[in-house]
Amino acid sequence: MPKGRPIESIIMTITLKNVSFSYTDSLYDAVIKDLNLEIRSGECVILAGESGCGKTTISKLINGLIPLYQSGTMSGDVLLGDKNTADMTLAEISRYVGSVFQNPRSQFFNIDTDSEIAFGCENLGMDPEEIRERVNRVVKEFHIEHLAGRNIFHLSGGEKQKIACASVSATDPEIFVLDEPSANLDLKSVADLAEIVARWKKAGKTVVVVEHRIHYLRDIADRICYVKEGRIAYEWTPAELEAKGAEYAASLGLRCVNLKQLNEMGDARLRGHDKKGVIAGEAKQSLNEILVFYDLHFAYNRKFPILDIPTLTLPWGQITALIGHNGAGKSTLAQVLCGLCGAWRQKRKVRKYGAYLIMQDVNHQLFTESVLEEVLLGMDPPNEKAALEILVGLNLEQYAYEHPMALSGGQKQRVAIGSGVSSGRDIVVFDEPTSGLDYRQMLAVSATLQKLAASGKTLLVITHDPEFILNCCSNIIRMEHGKIAEQYPLQGNQEKLVQEMTTFSFDCLG
């Protein structure tokens, strides 16, 4: 036990004993099968694995949502220290376990940041004077003085996630459970998150992180548990995993352990293409064919334009990545290109040959009761044969009569792409298509995008994911303060890109 901690603080070992769990009535189709896991006090453990392997379920077992909240069938016991979670209430558990979730938007109960940080303490019935002290302490520790007293709805995703961490930290639990906390964040916020986790670990807390993106916890985590089909299949230290190389991690569906390894990967890919002589040759050739947009402006206030781009050139039939910090105006650019905001003159121009936006939350753009109708909806005039062809191109033909919302995340995204293709627009803009995806899903998305580009569409992808850019993009546009800071082809500039996207994250970690 580290020095300086109060004597009454308990050493809390998390023990999962022969746990099985299923979301249905019988254990026949269990998500977790006979799992045994022990996490010692003060350890930082990453639960990694492909989507649907049951790692989120394990996190729910630790924070008591199973068996207390989630309906299903369970056998076995989860012990926190010497207490069985089944015998506690969630309010009691919240004293010992603090949880942060994936979606920063939907984990707030309050409107202003101060009350949000105090929320957990208030629920525990602490003395107001003490709560105030704790809030002040946490605000100082997390360096979030600039966020104090703000409206949460005006914060960015990264800032919201910081507030969520601060709020959990204020109740001073022994165990922190984070469920894909980085899924919706940009790399800078991810670096901040890493700093927070490091601080918790230093204070002797137990931290359990469910995550595909391991790179930011490389120096902090004690071990990585690879979950497969509801069991712990492998265990490594981060160094061991890194030593096995990027290909090994990728073959297990994990994202890269060290962003610096990315360079080699990108090189390998481009060299591979060189041999085939497909993309590299095409890139040189089609540089002449470009799409140009003029006068992209948007401002709420004339003095502070959010977007101010005199000319934007997109290479035709290729994938261009749009990078930049939060608030650089990337989403606004996408919306202006799609005719969703801006002056009506811009909008009218765009209606003729504008772009089609695939939103981050694709649930918002699925309207009808079957995949086929979804594609037909935007068509003018509707043509079922053409629609089916589009579906075949997206590997969706077997789902043509399913309800689009009942599909998996990746399939939904492809349905949305299909509706964009059918609308006949030549430019498709993607808003963070790979957030929260594991390696295999990311590859699937980039394959879809490449196919789309090959069929003659021009793609612009807003992304914070360097791995993804190296995988499929051919051009980069970096935005800063509503302007285009630079534009360059990826080929020959891989190192520069990785450098640019990751410098701040290593600064903060160092």
Added chain:
Amino acid sequence: MKLDPRTKLLLTLVANGMIFTAPLAYSILMVLATSILLIFEGKWRFVCAFFFVYLGAGVFFDAVKSLDIGTSGTIIVASLFLIYRIMPGCVVLYYVMTTTKVNEFMAGMSRMHVPNKVTIPLIVMIRFFPTLFDEARDIGHAMQMRGIRLFSLRTLTNPFSILEYRLVPLLVSLTKIADELSIAVVTRGLSPETRRTCIATIGFRVQDVIVFVYCLAVVALLCGITPFSVILEDGP
């Protein structure tokens, strides 16, 4: 200047309860009080804008009254007048909404012995309006890109389809948010049975007493307890 949430509750109740049941002069009395409170909060710009619009509208209605504008004109004016009547209530609501924090409100409610079962959904509701508009806007954008418009051949042949396109994605994402929010809230130890504390200090102070007395005085006036009521009724 901070008011107790319970005082604010009384203020809104009195001001808004009067919109349709009392002469205009009473609403104006309430607006004056609220404006002073708003100025104390440093929102004088809002107050100025409001009075500009409100007085302008008053002059406009006065001018229209003597004109003969026909039945359709009258109907339009009457509906505008309805909005005009609601405006004072909106000022009070604006004041309360912008100056009350969620936990203050919760503490005030629990002091009034309102059970948590009522407060929790009430707060979720208040917290949820901004999210609701965000979601609706995103769906609107998606509809726009698809070319689904309120008035088009498709929606005119099947008027319920527009309801379907609007509501189904909205409801799906709302239920998802509801699940995530309730999970986040229970893991943070919120439970209807436990007593919670609150960092916001609430309690009655001098300003609360003043506002209280003022509100009660206005109500007393309305009920015709003092002889001044006759003068006021002649007012507008």
Added chain:
Amino acid sequence: MSNIRTTGKKSSNTLVRDLVNVGIFAALYVVLAGIAASVGFIPAFIIVSTFMVSLVTSVPLFLFFSKVERPLLCCTLLCGFFGVLMVFTGHGISISAIGIVLGIVSGLCLKVFHKSFMGCFLANVTISFLPSSMMIPLWSSTEEYLAYCSSVCDAAYIAHLNELSSSYWPLIGLFVFGALGAVIGGFIARRMMKKHFERIGLVR
């Protein structure tokens, strides 16, 4: 395996879920009702506005009914909130009492019929009386309402309003139209539930 057990049945935790659902659906109900009722700002369409409100809110209400586990409590809270909010926008105290009563009745409908289509349908019709009863002050306190209208509107319109409020038929019309909207909305909602929500897996 020795101790297989079902989980998530503890009442206090599902209660929070229900309460959050009430909050969210109440917000949605208020907004939708507000938008639909804005048709009634044109006085000639006042009667149609209740029809619109109950038509538009049927689908969310059906989803709400199928999601909550304590229909009596949740319906009472939902209607109560709407009533209290209407008090705050100037519709008189009576509306909140009406809201609570209607909420209890609709909750009982759901309890008696166990969330079957019949139960949801009746509960929906019951709740549809809520926006209709917002207009009651127009009849119960006619003089005051007309008094301030006469300060601005011309005589013919006042006479029209007076005529409207002196007979009770329009009030009955309001309720009938509201209920009609709920009946049609109920059938649409059933179709939507089958067509969308059951297939998505939101509702069992």
